[in-house]
Amino acid sequence: MPENTLIHDQTAGIERLLEIIRQLRDPQSGCPWDIEQDFASIAPYTIEEAYEVADAIERQQWQELKGELGDLLFQSVFHAQMAHEAGHFTFQDVVTTMSDKMVSRHPHVFADESRDKSAAQQTRDWEEIKATERAGKDQKGTLDGVALGLPALLRAYKLQKRAARVGFDWPSAQGVLDKIAEESAELVEARDELTQDAVEEEFGDLMFVMANLGRHLGVEPEAALRRANAKFTRRFEGIETRLAALGKSPSDSNLDEMEALWTAVKAAERSPQDTE
Incomplete structure (x- = not known):
């Protein structure tokens, strides 16, 4: 299939995305920004996209999640393309490695090991398998x-x-x-x-x-802190809303007033029927 046809074929799936990344990285005709990137420069974007996936899930924004998962997939493909160019591995190698890992770590699904075990036992088995894998990587x-x-x-x-x-x-x-x-x-x-x-x-x-x-x-402390951040954001926005109703902003207020409004926001959260 001609390259441009593949790029514009919305039914082509992962092969379409692989070709898009390949052309973006083409030294002669690609995008200057994409060509200049390396693993280190892209890594922060990869981390950011993972957090945006978690954020969409936490907010239960499922259409946003679709887009964020796509962004995260793009990061994986981008890294794999750079690795292919450097002669390290290909995207297909990434897929094969992950598939082999999942089969190996689930003998109770893909082999003859019994599925009659608790989730806790499966977690212990998973950790034992990972420990064996680390030993194979000389991680002592x-x-x-x-x-x-x-x-x-x-x-x-x-x-x-x-x-x-x-x-x-x-x-x-x-x-x-x-x-x-x-x-x-x-x-x-x-x-x-x-x-x-x-x-x-x-x-x-x-x-x-x-x-x-x-x-x-x-x-899990990271999840707990995200929850606390969301609560603080929600309550501080409640302060701003109440101040706006008075024709004010936080910079026009003072600590005593904002503390009182914070208490009111908390009380309203505990009593949703309260419409004050």
Whole structure:
């Protein structure tokens, strides 16, 4: 099929997208911006697109999700095209690798292993299979393979989860709570007596332990913080709405007034029937 025909064929599926990326990267006739990109320059966009997928899901915007998943797929194809140009691998290699991985990690579906097991047992089996895969990659350390590029809070959670597998963990959440109190005191001391660098270090320690508390409580800290961000955004927008009804903006207000409005917004959330 001629290249231009393929590009304009809306029924051509993934082959159409692969050809579009190939032509965008063509050194002679492609897009200058796309040609200039490399793995490092594209990686931040890949991370951003993954978060936009999560955002659409959280807001239950399913038509937006369709577009965001397409954007994320574009990132995968873009990376695969650059890898193909460098002689590393092709997009088909990516597909084959993922397919093989899924078959290998689901012997209870694609092999003769019994499906009669709990979700918890399947999770344990999954982790054992991944540990075997890491050993095959010469990842000997317990923490090997926890990606450096993860958001720091999520990486802290995963590092602690890995350490817990080999017994390096508090036996209960109470131990974590005690550690939080200790780290909080150290942060106050650093604020009052030490350098800004020391303050940052102690603040990081406190954040790290907070992530561990989330794990002990069965809370994924990144998701919990996203939820808190959304709540703060919703309530602050409520303040702005109430101020606008008074012909004001936050810059025209003061802390006492905004605190009172914040309390009113919270009360309205608890009592949806309240139309004040």
